[in-house]
Amino acid sequence: MSQILPEKLKKLIQFLSDGQFHSGEELGKNLSITRAAVWKLLQQLSEWDLELEAKTNKGYRLIQNLELLNVAKLDSQLTPANKKLINKLEIFDVLASTNDYLMQVMAKRTEKVQVCLAEKQTAGRGRRGKHWLSPYGRNIYLSIGWRFERDPSQLACLSLAIGVAVINALTQYGIKQHLDLKWPNDIYWQKHKLAGILIEITGETHSHCHLVVGVGLNLNLPHTLAEQINQPWIDIATITQAKPERNKLAGLLLNQLLSTLTLFEQKGFTPFKTQWQQYDCTLGKTVKIIMPTSTIAGIGRGIDEKGCFLLENERGDIQKFSSGEISLRL
Ligand code: ATP
Numbered sequence: 609m610s611q612i613l614p615e616k617l618k619k620l621i622q623f624l625s626d627g628q629f630h631s632g633e634e635l636g637k638n639l640s641i642t643r644a645a646v647w648k649l650l651q652q653l654s655e656w657d658l659e660l661e662a663k664t665n666k667g668y669r670l671i672q673n674l675e676l677l678n679v680a681k682l683d684s685q686l687t688p689a690n691k692k693l694i695n696k697l698e699i700f701d702v703l704a705s706t707n708d709y710l711m712q713v714m715a716k717r718t719e720k721v722q723v724c725l726a727e728k729q730t731a732g733r734g735r736r737g738k739h740w741l742s743p744y745g746r747n748i749y750l751s752i753g754w755r756f757e758r759d760p761s762q763l764a765c766l767s768l769a770i771g772v773a774v775i776n777a778l779t780q781y782g783i784k785q786h787l788d789l790k791w792p793n794d795i796y797w798q799k800h801k802l803a804g805i806l807i808e809i810t811g812e813t814h815s816h817c818h819l820v821v822g823v824g825l826n827l828n829l830p831h832t833l834a835e836q837i838n839q840p841w842i843d844i845a846t847i848t849q850a851k852p853e854r855n856k857l858a859g860l861l862l863n864q865l866l867s868t869l870t871l872f873e874q875k876g877f878t879p880f881k882t883q884w885q886q887y888d889c890t891l892g893k894t895v896k897i898i899m900p901t902s903t904i905a906g907i908g909r910g911i912d913e914k915g916c917f918l919l920e921n922e923r924g925d926i927q928k929f930s931s932g933e934i935s936l937r938l
Pocket of ligand 1: 733734735736738739740741742791792793801802803804805824826829837839841842934935936
């Protein structure tokens with residue numbers, strides 16, 4: 609299911625990841641291949657969503673310099689307790705989807721915590737199979753497999769707690785303003801979608817289950833590709849006006865997610881509720897609830913103790929919604 613980048617192509621990408629010009633001769637020497645072979649490899653970069661600039665007398669460079677994922681750099685952002693928790697951490701060049709990979713792994717394993725990231729997903733997913741754009745080396749696609757030692761009925765509010773974890777990681781990274789959460793699973797910056805969460809469950813019994821928590825976070829999404837996205841979106845590079853520190857951000861995110869899962873398993877949603885409410889972008893706002901066969905308009909009134917969305921309808925009655933098949937829109 610995982611695809612491996614051909615070794616020479618990966619080396620070429622690593623070499624060009626500094627965004628500087630390199631001559632064909634220099635590239636050939638470093639990769640121990642002929643200039644003709646270098647040229648062939650350079651032609652393949654566009655298949656990996658990488659744009660190349662060629663200049664006479666200067667050579668070649670990647671238009672956007674990349675920071676490829678690195679276990680050691682990521683690890684340096686984790687607390688000792690979180691480092692200890694992880695049974696296995698893997699970084700893939702390409703996966704169909706990081707969630708799919710861990711869903712398969714968790715179904716067979718008994719380990720508590722397994723983490724995976726991919727440079728690219730070929731079939732990244734949001735809720736209900738919606739496509740999640742996942743070009744090579746640009747964003748973060750991270751999933752955590754977690755053996756949850758409680759009744760799966762306790763998981764109703766997990767996506768809300770995970771939203772708080774993503775906000776905390778972004779705040780630690782330095783983004784302190786304009787972040788919002790939209791029930792049940794989206795992270796927004798000034799009404800533009802920045803990240804999404806996908807939680808899936810397998811191997812349920814009354815006493816435990818295996819969870820896979822996936823987060824897709826936009827760091828530097830090529831505008832040409834993003835034309836496919838049918839709602840306002842944003843990435844970290846646009847917010848900060850700087851080159852994203854990809855490993856730092858992935859490490860901070862992983863650290864917050866692990867701490868959140870630990871606390872959630874012990875105490876449920878209660879420790880996260882106040883913070884979630886602070887970031888609820890629909891509170892007191894006119895919203896629409898889109899269901900498979902109808903749409904209801906009303907005013908967002910927050911969440912109840914089970915994490916259900918509360919809508920004040922046009923008659924002034926409060927209606928409750930659980931996440932399943934519905935979408936919430938401002
Ligand atoms: P809801 O879950 O409430 O229905 P949603 O429509 O945003 O919200 P999600 O499953 O959360 O659904 O996310 C998938 C959607 O996100 C896609 O349909 C597209 O509009 C958008 N999308 C896809 N890829 C990206 C991306 N890389 N960045 C931001 N948005 C994306």
